[in-house]
Amino acid sequence: MRLRLITAPSDQVVTTAAARAQVNAYGTAQDAQLEAMIAAVVSGLDGYQGELGRALVEQEWELALDSFPPSAICLPLPPLLSVASVKYVDPDGVQQTMDPAGYTTEPGEHGFTMPVHGTCWPATRAQPLAVRVQFKAGYGTTGDKVPAAIRSAILLRVADLFENRESSIVGKSVAPNPTSDLLLFPFKLVRP
Numbered sequence: 001m002r003l004r005l006i007t008a009p010s011d012q013v014v015t016t017a018a019a020r021a022q023v024n025a026y027g028t029a030q031d032a033q034l035e036a037m038i039a040a041v042v043s044g045l046d047g048y049q050g051e052l053g054r055a056l057v058e059q060e061w062e063l064a065l066d067s068f069p070p071s072a073i074c075l076p077l078p079p080l081l082s083v084a085s086v087k088y089v090d091p092d093g094v095q096q097t098m099d100p101a102g103y104t105t106e107p108g109e110h111g112f113t114m115p116v117h118g119t120c121w122p123a124t125r126a127q128p129l130a131v132r133v134q135f136k137a138g139y140g141t142t143g144d145k146v147p148a149a150i151r152s153a154i155l156l157r158v159a160d161l162f163e164n165r166e167s168s169i170v171g172k173s174v175a176p177n178p179t180s181d182l183l184l185f186p187f188k189l190v191r192p
Contacts, residue, residue, distance in 0.1 A: 042056065056146050057146065085097055089131075160177050
C-alpha cells in the first residue's frame with residue numbers, strides 16, 4: 001500500500017484571527033509566527049502520519065495497492081467524501097479506468113468502495129501498485145466544518161507553543177496540556 005497526496009487542503013483548520021484571540025495578541029504583528037505555529041500543530045495531527053490519522057480539511061489522495069482485495073477497498077484518512085477514480089493495470093499491462101457505474105462508494109467515517117452487487121473487481125497484472133484509487137477525504141472544504149473539539153485542541157496547542165517558545169525554561173517545567181489530548185482522543189484512529 002502507498003498513499004500519495006494529490007491536492008493539499010485549500011483552507012486552514014483554524015484562522016490566524018482565532019489563534020490571535022486564543023493567545024490574547026493584539027494587532028497583527030505576530031501573525032506570521034502564529035500561522036507557522038498553526039501549520040506545525042495541524043501537520044502533527046493531519047494526514048496518515050499525523051496523530052489523528054485522518055484528513056481534516058478536504059484533500060485529495062491516491063491509494064495504490066498491488067491488487068484488488070476480495071471485496072471492498074477500505075479507504076484510509078476518514079472521513080471519506082468521494083472516490084474520483086479507480087484505475088488498474090489489466091493483465092496485458094494496459095492501464096484502465098473503471099466506469100464509475102461499476103463500483104459503489106460509501107462515504108463517511110468508515111468509507112469504502114466496492115464493485116456493484118453481483119460483480120467482481122477486474123483482473124489485474126501481477127505487479128506492484130497495479131491498482132490506484134483517487135479519493136477526497138476530510139470534513140469539508142473549510143476549517144469551520146472540522147469538529148469543534150479538534151479546532152479547540154489545535155488552538156490550545158498553538159497557545160502552548162506561543163507561551164513556551166524557548167527550548168527550555170529554567171526553573172519551570174512545561175507539561176503538555178491534558179485538555180487538548182482529551183479533546184482529540186475520540187478522533188484518534190487505532191491502526192492494526
